[in-house]
Amino acid sequence: MSLFRTELRRLAKRRFARWMTAAGLLVLVLIVAGMFLSNQKIGPEQWAEAERTAEQQYRDAVSSSEQERALCEQAKTSGAEFWTTDCASITPPPRDAFEAEWYLPSTFDFRESFGDLLIPLAGILAMVGFVVGASFVGAEWNTGGMMNLLLWRPKRLTVLLTKLGALLTGLLALALPASVAWFGSLWLVATWRGSTEKVTSGVWQSFLLTGLRGIVLAMVAATVGFALASLGRHTAMALGGAIAVMVVGQVGLGILLDVAGVRFAEAWLLPTYAYAWMAKTVTLQDWRSCSATYTGECNPATLDITWQQSSVLFTVGVAVILGAAMWAMRRRDIT
Missing domain, CATH: 1.10.287 (Helix Hairpins)
Incomplete structure (x- = not known):
């Protein structure tokens, strides 16, 4: 029996994965319903x-x-x-x-508004991927399933990476149809409750590339959650690490940088790079220092965070965390 197919079947049968996926899809449905009910077609x-x-x-x-x-x-x-x-x-x-x-009442202009709505789609897929990825391998360690599996297939890294491959395949199987449904449903909302004018082939290409970056972001989040749970041999390791990074690291660090008067404090925060990855560029402003123009205006100093910089950060982060999980899998005893 193929180990990959076995892991795919195991992932699909996990009740937590099903409920988490259903919850994420329900949130997306509620967003679409809210957009439909809160907008009108202008006539x-x-x-x-x-x-x-x-x-x-x-x-x-x-x-x-x-x-x-x-x-x-x-x-x-x-x-x-x-x-x-x-x-x-x-x-x-x-x-x-x-x-x-x-x-005029609120109306949904597809060209103007759809790009921003790809960000919550990516965020929900990333959250589902992270939590499901962490529980997928964390539960195996916690219940002793990993030890039993290694008795059948003793190659540790092969087992770990096959599990990761099954997780990413399952996430991709969810993200692609969800993204297509997101495009289609909001196009219908714009048709019935807004406008689809000026949506050219170039606009579609930009939206598709942004959607693709959203799927990549979800797969990165799933890989990080999977690696953290494998490293700590428990789902709580990944979830606790995420809470520590977001609450203690990001909020606390943001307050500390602001008190210290650090320029472009947002450049040190992870959400800035996630947003830059989706929006292609984020321009940070520092109003504490400005350059006066000949008209007397005070223009703030700016710093651009690009999706290329975000890609480097994500690549290094995934390589370090996944590498540590593989090293721990190879070196530590399986008990």
């Missing part, structure tokens, strides 16, 4: 209503300014104090200050 009726609202807002502003001017005149006559003595300066705003498009 003549919506424009007409927005025009009426803009006109009403303008009339309210005129009435309010007239009342304010009357109060000013009253105060000037009685000698009471008022915030201004020039009552003639209290005038209503111009009609063109109330544009109808400001009062």
